[in-house]
Amino acid sequence: MKKSISALLGEGGRPAGSQREIKIIDTTLRDAHQSLWATRMRTRHITPVAGVFNEVGFQNVDLVAPIQFDVAVRYLKEDPWERVRLTHEKAPDTKFRALIRSKNIAAFDFLADDVIEKWVERLYANGFRVIGAFDGLNDVNNIAAGLRKAKSLGAETFGALSYCESPVHTDELYVQTAKEIIEKADVDTIMLKDAGGLLTPERVQTLIPAIKSVIGDRPLELHSHCLTALAPLVYLEAAELGCDMLHTSIAPLANGAGQPATQSIVRNLRELGYKVNVDDEKIAQISEHFSEIAKREGKPFGKPLEYDALHYKHQLPGGMLSNFQEQLATAGLEDRFDELLEEIARVRAELAWPIMITPFAQFVGTQAVMNVITGERYSNVPNEIKKYVLGYYGRLLGPVDPDVYDRIIANGSSDIAMERQPIEPMLPDLKRRYPEATEDELLLRAMFAGNQVDDMKEAIKNGTNDEVVPSSMLGLVKDLAAKRKTGRVYIKNGDLEINLSRGE
Incomplete structure (x- = not known):
């Protein structure tokens, strides 16, 4: 290091006395x-x-x-x-x-x-x-x-x-x-x-x-x-x-x-x-x-980890990394874990280096899983990946690999427009549908589809709001392992919703 923490110490290793x-x-x-x-x-x-x-x-x-x-x-x-x-x-x-x-x-x-x-x-x-x-x-x-x-x-x-x-x-x-x-x-x-x-x-x-x-x-x-x-x-x-x-x-x-x-x-x-x-x-x-x-x-205590240089290659968040490993093992594909990490790094480079945080870590990881399991890179493309390369989520910091871009456009859903359309206001319709709801509840309903808010309210009312274990991505992995050609797959995992469809 050009400078180090030791610069803060005086003679004999005593503190230098910075009172900042x-x-x-x-x-x-x-x-x-x-x-x-x-x-x-x-x-x-x-x-x-x-x-x-x-x-x-x-x-x-x-x-x-x-x-x-x-x-x-x-x-x-x-x-x-x-x-x-x-x-x-x-x-x-x-x-x-x-x-x-x-x-x-x-x-x-x-x-x-x-x-x-x-x-x-x-x-x-x-x-x-x-x-x-x-x-x-x-x-x-x-x-x-x-x-x-x-x-x-x-x-x-x-x-x-x-x-x-x-x-x-x-x-x-x-x-x-x-x-x-x-x-x-x-x-x-x-x-x-x-x-x-x-x-x-x-x-x-x-x-x-x-x-x-x-x-x-x-x-x-x-x-x-x-x-x-x-x-x-x-x-x-x-x-x-x-x-x-x-x-x-x-x-x-x-x-x-x-x-x-x-x-x-x-x-x-x-x-x-x-x-x-x-x-x-x-x-x-x-x-x-x-x-x-x-x-x-029975919740875990945080413990210091060992240094892992491989982390700089795939840059996956810790929880996501362990989930991938467990899910591949459950599907009998644990021998492909290293291959998946290599594919994650490759996909990220091809997609102009998105930061591996929500939602882009999930996008890259899911595409890598599909590439590894199907053996045909970008033959199945989540809607979110196509939207990403088209700039739906914002300005990309570099160009997407041209060949990969073409495959994503061809194999992604044809329902996705090449340009993102303006989003109409949501609250007026929600107010009409839920006239008794508070503004806080309306925001929850804007965020969570289906009956999720109703289920929450019912659980609170009945006192049955015990923790529910979320489903994993294992179903997606197993499905892709069993079928090389996928027509349409919809899967929800935590805060990730994936829509897979063949190009039309």
């Missing part, structure tokens, strides 16, 4: 259980300890992104808005934050602009005073309007730079994206969002100074995952380079696929001479609370 404050953004109630507990933290897990969070001294506490609404409605059968309200009531002095995913919130296809605007309004009305957004293609036009709306309501706002490793994701790209977010949305904070845990101490040595050089006096946040075991070192190096806020989770909901542990990061920062104004005793109380839940309910 590093602020902590807690992710225990949001990304931690998303990464380690399959987003299965329930409202009853949160409310007893929310008052303790109120006293820790975190800069913000991360509470919801779209997946928390998705899992609450479809699997836990809980009202996610009620969770939001109860948590705010228990911790009135805490700045909880909400993260918006592009223009699709919990779905994969974009939603109408009136839904996005109302979503921001209801986040604010339900107590959120810190609201941010990210886009998997770093297309600022997909997030700027929502951020401007949040700011107009009085919320603090943050814009995310979604990070990955590729030939097109350069320092220059992130500098230009940061400038564009500031110009188009005037955000209060910039967040470097490393969902794949791909950053290294060496990589941040150029990236963080480059971003800091163009964001003025706005704070820079860093959010990463421990998938390569490097995130704790990356955090300390980032602090040295001027990063202002770090995202951490309270163990046992830390490490593994999650964020670095608050306890160890805070301790190390203080040893290196930084001020971190959080209450260690309160953090220990929260840790004990979630440790008891994990023991009682």
Whole structure:
């Protein structure tokens, strides 16, 4: 490294005495259980300890992104808005934050602009005073309007730079994206969002100074995952380079696929001479609370992972990687796992290097599975892949491989227009269909098709909202293994809906 953490130490390894404050953004109630507990933290897990969070001294506490609404409605059968309200009531002095995913919130296809605007309004009305957004293609036009709306309501706002490793994701790209977010949305904070845990101490040595050089006096946040075991070192190096806020989770909901542990990061920062104004005793109380839940309910404890260089090749999120391995093994195809990882890397390069986060990790992974199982690359094309290459989800950062593009267009559904059409407003029709529904319920109905909201309400009414285990992609794998030629397949897996159809 050109610089290292050791630069913070004086003679004899003693702290150099930098008294700069590093602020902590807690992710225990949001990304931690998303990464380690399959987003299965329930409202009853949160409310007893929310008052303790109120006293820790975190800069913000991360509470919801779209997946928390998705899992609450479809699997836990809980009202996610009620969770939001109860948590705010228990911790009135805490700045909880909400993260918006592009223009699709919990779905994969974009939603109408009136839904996005109302979503921001209801986040604010339900107590959120810190609201941010990210886009998997770093297309600022997909997030700027929502951020401007949040700011107009009085919320603090943050814009995310979604990070990955590729030939097109350069320092220059992130500098230009940061400038564009500031110009188009005037955000209060910039967040470097490393969902794949791909950053290294060496990589941040150029990236963080480059971003800091163009964001003025706005704070820079860093959010990463421990998938390569490097995130704790990356955090300390980032602090040295001027990063202002770090995202951490309270163990046992830390490490593994999650964020670095608050306890160890805070301790190390203080040893290196930084001020971190959080209450260690309160953090220990929260840790004990979630440790008891994990023991009682058989939920995993986060543990440090070994370094895995292969991760940089496929860049799959940890949960998705383990799911693929299990599903292939169940189908008797475990010997093809390495082949699948190679195919994922190949597909990603052919599709102009999408970042392997929702929804693009699912798109690339699903296409790779179909390519491997059928033996005919791109002979079966999900609707989402065709929409992606046609720019339905935003501006691509590079050209799609021409031969692959032609095969996708030819074998994808002919029902998909070559240009995305404007999306008509959704709320007027929903109001006509559900005249007694609140605005919060209407938004859930805009996000979740069929009877899912009704099922949630019925389960709450009857007290039967026990956890439901989601179906896996195994059915898709088995079907494709058995049939080389597929007419039409529809499958739903968690927040992923796949429509397969032969070209017509």
